[in-house]
Amino acid sequence: MIEPQTELRRLRDRCVPAWTGPRLAVVTLAALTLTDAEIARSLFITERSVRRHLHEASARVFEWTGTVGTRSALMSWFWVHSGCCTAGALHLLETGRLLECG
Ligand SMILES: [Zn+2]
Numbered sequence: 424m425i426e427p428q429t430e431l432r433r434l435r436d437r438c439v440p441a442w443t444g445p446r447l448a449v450v451t452l453a454a455l456t457l458t459d460a461e462i463a464r465s466l467f468i469t470e471r472s473v474r475r476h477l478h479e480a481s482a483r484v485f486e487w488t489g490t491v492g493t494r495s496a497l498m499s500w501f502w503v504h505s506g507c508c509t510a511g512a513l514h515l516l517e518t519g520r521l522l523e524c525g
Contacts, residue, residue: 434500439484440508448524449476451512453494454501465522 442450445466452462453473463470477494484500485492492500501509515521 434484434496435503437484437487437500438504438508439500442480442508442512444524445472446476446480447512447515448521449473450480450497450501451509451516451521453477454498454509 445468448466449462449468449472452465457465459470459473462473466473477497478491481492481494481497484497504510505513512521515524
């Protein structure tokens with residue numbers, strides 16, 4: 424059992440780079456606190472696909488903890504890594520090209 428605070432601290436050092444395509448777009452929109460339904464509408468995919476992408480992203484980020492993580496933990500990770508792993512996503516967002524990844 425890993426304490427949440429310890430886990431969050433360790434997350435800062437845990438880079439998971441090379442995010443592409445729909446998963447990148449889904450995770451980014453989720454980090455902006457859009458709901459599953461809003462993300463699905465924005466990217467023209469189903470809510471089921473949104474949840475699958477979030478689940479897979481979370482599993483990848485938290486693989487080393489032996490758990491699949493939670494949505495809020497994934498969102499914390501996203502912002503902690505906004506200068507490295509998710510910087511590309513934020514750049515796409517700023518230049519209006521993020522939705523093209525969907
Ligand atoms: Zn990183």
